[in-house]
Amino acid sequence: MGLLSPLALLWAGLLAPLVVLYILKRRRQPREIGSTLLWELALRDLRAERPWKKLIPQVALLLQALAILAGALALARPAGAGRVPAGARIAVVIDTSASMAARAAVGSDDTRFSRAIRAARDLARSLPPGGEMMIVEAAGNAAVIAAPTRDASALERALATLRVRGGGSDLEAAVSVAAERMRGSPSGSRIVLITDAAMSGELALDGRSVPVEVRKVGEPNASSDNTGIVAVDVRPRSEGNTPDRADVFVRIARFARTPADVYVTASVEGRGVVASRRVTVGPGAQESVVIPADLPPDPSGRAPIVRVELSLASAAPGEGTGDALTLDDVAVAPSPGVRRLPVFVVGDASEPVVRALRADRDVELFATTLTALAERDDDAPLDGLVVYAGPTPAEAPPGDSLVLAPTGESVFGTPLGPEVRRPQLVRWEESDPRLRFVSFADVHLAASRTVRGGLRPLISADAGAVAAVLVRPSGETTLLAFDPARSDWPTRPSFVVFFRNLVERARAHRAAGGVPPGRTGEPLRVPAPDGTSVTVTTPAGETMRVVSRGGVALVPTDAEPGVFAVRVGERQLFALRNLLDEHESDVRPRARFTVAGVGATVRVADRVETQEAWPYVAGALLLLLVLEALWATRKGAT
Amino acid sequence: MSSLLEPEFLRRLARLRVLARKRFAGSAGGARRSMRRGSSAEFADHRPYYAGDDVRRIDWNAYARLEELVLRLYVAEEDLTLYLLVDTSRSLAFGTPTKLEVAKRIAAALGYLGLTGSERVAVVPFSSALGRGFAPARGSRRVGALLRYLDGLEANGETDLTRAVDQFLARAPRPGLVAVISDLLDPGGFERPLDRLASERHEPVIFQVLDREEIDPTPGGDLVLVDSERGTKVEVSLDARAIAAYRARALAFLAGVQAYAKKRGFGYVLAGGEVPFEDALISYLRAA
Numbered sequence: 001m002g003l004l005s006p007l008a009l010l011w012a013g014l015l016a017p018l019v020v021l022y023i024l025k026r027r028r029q030p031r032e033i034g035s036t037l038l039w040e041l042a043l044r045d046l047r048a049e050r051p052w053k054k055l056i057p058q059v060a061l062l063l064q065a066l067a068i069l070a071g072a073l074a075l076a077r078p079a080g081a082g083r084v085p086a087g088a089r090i091a092v093v094i095d096t097s098a099s100m101a102a103r104a105a106v107g108s109d110d111t112r113f114s115r116a117i118r119a120a121r122d123l124a125r126s127l128p129p130g131g132e133m134m135i136v137e138a139a140g141n142a143a144v145i146a147a148p149t150r151d152a153s154a155l156e157r158a159l160a161t162l163r164v165r166g167g168g169s170d171l172e173a174a175v176s177v178a179a180e181r182m183r184g185s186p187s188g189s190r191i192v193l194i195t196d197a198a199m200s201g202e203l204a205l206d207g208r209s210v211p212v213e214v215r216k217v218g219e220p221n222a223s224s225d226n227t228g229i230v231a232v233d234v235r236p237r238s239e240g241n242t243p244d245r246a247d248v249f250v251r252i253a254r255f256a257r258t259p260a261d262v263y264v265t266a267s268v269e270g271r272g273v274v275a276s277r278r279v280t281v282g283p284g285a286q287e288s289v290v291i292p293a294d295l296p297p298d299p300s301g302r303a304p305i306v307r308v309e310l311s312l313a314s315a316a317p318g319e320g321t322g323d324a325l326t327l328d329d330v331a332v333a334p335s336p337g338v339r340r341l342p343v344f345v346v347g348d349a350s351e352p353v354v355r356a357l358r359a360d361r362d363v364e365l366f367a368t369t370l371t372a373l374a375e376r377d378d379d380a381p382l383d384g385l386v387v388y389a390g391p392t393p394a395e396a397p398p399g400d401s402l403v404l405a406p407t408g409e410s411v412f413g414t415p416l417g418p419e420v421r422r423p424q425l426v427r428w429e430e431s432d433p434r435l436r437f438v439s440f441a442d443v444h445l446a447a448s449r450t451v452r453g454g455l456r457p458l459i460s461a462d463a464g465a466v467a468a469v470l471v472r473p474s475g476e477t478t479l480l481a482f483d484p485a486r487s488d489w490p491t492r493p494s495f496v497v498f499f500r501n502l503v504e505r506a507r508a509h510r511a512a513g514g515v516p517p518g519r520t521g522e523p524l525r526v527p528a529p530d531g532t533s534v535t536v537t538t539p540a541g542e543t544m545r546v547v548s549r550g551g552v553a554l555v556p557t558d559a560e561p562g563v564f565a566v567r568v569g570e571r572q573l574f575a576l577r578n579l580l581d582e583h584e585s586d587v588r589p590r591a592r593f594t595v596a597g598v599g600a601t602v603r604v605a606d607r608v609e610t611q612e613a614w615p616y617v618a619g620a621l622l623l624l625l626v627l628e629a630l631w632a633t634r635k636g637a638t
Numbered sequence: 639m640s641s642l643l644e645p646e647f648l649r650r651l652a653r654l655r656v657l658a659r660k661r662f663a664g665s666a667g668g669a670r671r672s673m674r675r676g677s678s679a680e681f682a683d684h685r686p687y688y689a690g691d692d693v694r695r696i697d698w699n700a701y702a703r704l705e706e707l708v709l710r711l712y713v714a715e716e717d718l719t720l721y722l723l724v725d726t727s728r729s730l731a732f733g734t735p736t737k738l739e740v741a742k743r744i745a746a747a748l749g750y751l752g753l754t755g756s757e758r759v760a761v762v763p764f765s766s767a768l769g770r771g772f773a774p775a776r777g778s779r780r781v782g783a784l785l786r787y788l789d790g791l792e793a794n795g796e797t798d799l800t801r802a803v804d805q806f807l808a809r810a811p812r813p814g815l816v817a818v819i820s821d822l823l824d825p826g827g828f829e830r831p832l833d834r835l836a837s838e839r840h841e842p843v844i845f846q847v848l849d850r851e852e853i854d855p856t857p858g859g860d861l862v863l864v865d866s867e868r869g870t871k872v873e874v875s876l877d878a879r880a881i882a883a884y885r886a887r888a889l890a891f892l893a894g895v896q897a898y899a900k901k902r903g904f905g906y907v908l909a910g911g912e913v914p915f916e917d918a919l920i921s922y923l924r925a926a
Contacts, residue, residue, distance in 0.1 A: 028860040028873055034729035035823035036865040036872045042884040
């Protein structure tokens with residue numbers, strides 16, 4: 001039950017002066033006089049002159065106060081969802097596409113999604129005895145989040161898990177799923193699809209024998225006007241020798257009948273605004289903006305992330321467009337530097353190794369030493385591949401690393417065996433991505449040490465493992481216990497392919513931050529060892545912690561564009577989330593609903609249908625007035 | 639002399655007497671005309687002779703002309719009985735001076751005139767019932783007793799003029815001049831008892847005693863006015879509006895009493911208004 005006009009409840013404030021009139025008593029000095037006869041007559045004259053008379057506590061007042069309350073409540077238009085026939089089953093299909101994050105009406109803080117949830121909640125509350133309700137989420141894939149149940153708390157819990165997703169929604173599939181689960185339901189059952197209908201074309205809903213009722217949330221008027229970013233890309237500039245120069249390409253679309261002036265502002269996280277452009281976007285048109293920017297990596301080698309934001313020309317930057325949908329007012333994109341992988345070579349790497357690394361045009365080699373690394377002031381871990389040639393530090397660095405021909409007794413805690421001369425390679429893990437298209441069939445090593453401990457062997461010789469993989473929460477270390485220069489491997493194509501695989505893997509980890517790409521509103525799938533606590537900071541600054549299960553931490557997020565900072569142990573990852581979907585940015589209700597299948601029916605309501613209860617309250621008001629009149633006439637109210 | 643009668647006031651009263659507009663039947667020969675036929679020298683009428691009549695009153699001249707025996711009737715001169723009905727209810731204890739004080743002075747003045755004018759004077763105090771009165775007396779020698787009696791009256795009880803008059807008439811007094819000295823602030827009203835007095839051949843004269851504050855109250859504050867007799871409370875803010883309403887009601891009340899007296903032919907004197915009660919009383923006595 002909700003109130004369609006909650007402000008009307010202010011009328012109940014009339015009770016306050018009413019009560020005050022009753023309880024307020026003026027202090028008066030008593031004075032004895034000869035006779036009050038003339039004063040009584042005079043005051044009677046005064047009362048006759050006044051438009052009001054002295055209030056005296058009486059039953060009539062109580063009835064009138066109740067009448068005021070009932071009247072105020074009636075004017076507030078209390079309303080609840082339509083009732084469900086007794087014993088019937090109802091399937092509520094809720095659209096969770098990105099457009100549902102649009103505001104429901106001009107001047108309202110409600111979103112279409114919140115109204116949809118409210119409508120579903122009202123339906124749950126109006127379930128009659130014996131009635132059951134199920135909830136189906138209509139996102140990219142339909143999902144039953146609550147099986148048919150009469151447990152209100154279970155339904156409430158299921159509704160609490162729903163979030164607006166970043167993509168579209170397959171309403172037809174969701175209705176079909178609901179219809180399938182509603183097969184054999186008693187008479188009076190129905191499927192209620194709650195959607196904003198912000199999708200193009202015709203939707204054929206097949207409820208089979210169950211009638212489908214479409215309830216629209218959102219208004220098809222100016223509240224649906226929207227301007228949004230539908231594409232963003234950051235590319236290196238073709239001219240010039242500076243690799244850090246880039247162009248930020250932004251495409252903006254206007255979904256309205258009127259043009260809009262907006263500012264497109266590009267900024268870099270942690271550095272501030274890079275550039276801003278004013279653009280006029282015509283009704284139904286798209287405009288492209290190119291913003292040149294210098295995007296050098298930070299001292300850790302991390303490529304910057306560009307944030308593009310729309311704001312009204314009449315408002316200050318950062319205040320947004322104030323239009324229907326805010327999800328598409330912000331977009332983030334990695335700079336082209338993400339593609340360039342810094343490779344830090346620690347020690348004296350052999351010439352074949354350096355040459356193999358340089359074979360990748362997007363690799364930037366930095367030569368350094370263990371001493372220099374230890375003296376770094378910056379706490380941020382190196383954002384790239386670290387190649388140790390010979391000595392290694394005591395602890396593995398965060399991120400990916402490669403160890404070649406280690407000289408110590410152990411590598412990152414893993415003991416090494418003595419050098420073995422002319423080991424015969426007998427096995428290698430062809431399924432490992434590092435060894436993709438790599439063969440050691442005709443490779444001969446002059447010498448190698450063996451890897452002991454519990455590491456996963458990568459290449460095994462007759463004397464033991466000569467290469468292994470050390471997987472840590474903060475990164476991976478590939479250990480080659482031999483010097484490639486002391487083998488004929490560099491003369492084989494597989495040598496360059498191996499290093500290319502290694503670099504690509506490090507690049508993939510770095511570019512995606514280790515978190516697979518996804519849409520806004522979808523959970524972040526953060527790879528992490530079981531039991532690891534994963535901390536995520538949302539673009540809005542909220543922090544949440546999730547413990548990894550089965551090697552992945554599933555972090556639920558709201559539909560929010562921007563950079564999600566993920567920390568897994570010492571490893572810092574970044575997940576970028578954007579809407580960038582012109583179909584979802586067009587939040588104007590425009591879908592047409594038709595019937596699919598034999599015997600199916602579809603009824604469309606332009607807005608969420610509510611059953612207003614104010615007539616009942618108004619009836620109570622009339623009854624109170626009648627009672628008051630009866631009391632006044634029969635009992636002689638004064 | 640009592641303080642109820644100041645010497646200056648007495649000098650002014652000396653040339654006056656209590657006059658009644660009616661003629662009353664007295665119990666003895668008095669100084670004023672009686673409604674009864676008597677033995678004075680003033681001829682009144684003839685009537686047929688009946689056996690047993692005093693033959694000395696037969697008008698022989700008329701017999702000579704009419705050949706019928708008729709008697710000559712003369713106007714009897716009898717004394718006047720003045721009843722002073724003095725309101726001694728608690729409401730009379732208020733005012734500056736108290737209304738009871740003024741009522742006593744009026745009663746003293748009237749009693750003085752009556753006793754010195756060979757009238758019979760009786761004082762009947764009343765509140766909700768009649769009190770112990772001053773028995774009818776005649777002669778100037780009783781003036782002192784009268785004043786002492788009046789001096790001892792105290793305010794007490796509620797006003798019930800109707801009941802008081804009923805009790806007064808139940809004693810079947812000889813018709814006379816009844817001076818009702820009261821504020822007339824009686825919830826039961828004053829018209830009916832005064833009408834009853836008139837119907838019993840008395841001549842009521844109204845001496846209404848009010849304090850100036852009761853006619854024109856002074857503004858000031860939020861008060862609970864407590865009725866001295868009934869204890870009823872009236873919450874009132876003494877602002878200009880309330881006072882104007884009260885004044886209008888008070889003046890209407892006074893005008894109502896005056897109009898009633900005029901309509902019935904009763905004498906009416908207001909004591910306590912703009913004019914001092916002595917002046918008002920003397921003006922009445924002169925005009926009567």
